[in-house]
Amino acid sequence: xxxxxxxxxxxxxxxxxxxxxxxxxxxxxxxxxxxxxxxxxxxxxxxxxx
Numbered sequence: 001x002x003x004x005x006x007x008x009x010x011x012x013x014x015x016x017x018x019x020x021x022x023x024x025x026x027x028x029x030x031x032x033x034x035x036x037x038x039x040x041x042x043x044x045x046x047x048x049x050x
Contacts, residue, residue: 005023006019006021006022007019007020007025008033010042012039012040014035015036015037015039016032016035017033017034017036018030018032018033019031
């Protein structure tokens with residue numbers, strides 16, 4: 001990811017969902033949010049931000 005905004009990254013092969021707060025895409029900045037099982041894809045409709 002290369003952005004100036006926070007970005008979610010999903011690895012569909014292993015189910016890892018990451019958050020990149022600064023959008024730069026460097027591994028040092030990534031935070032593991034979840035490990036999802038039996039999920040092949042995610043879309044914006046899968047998220048609810050409160």
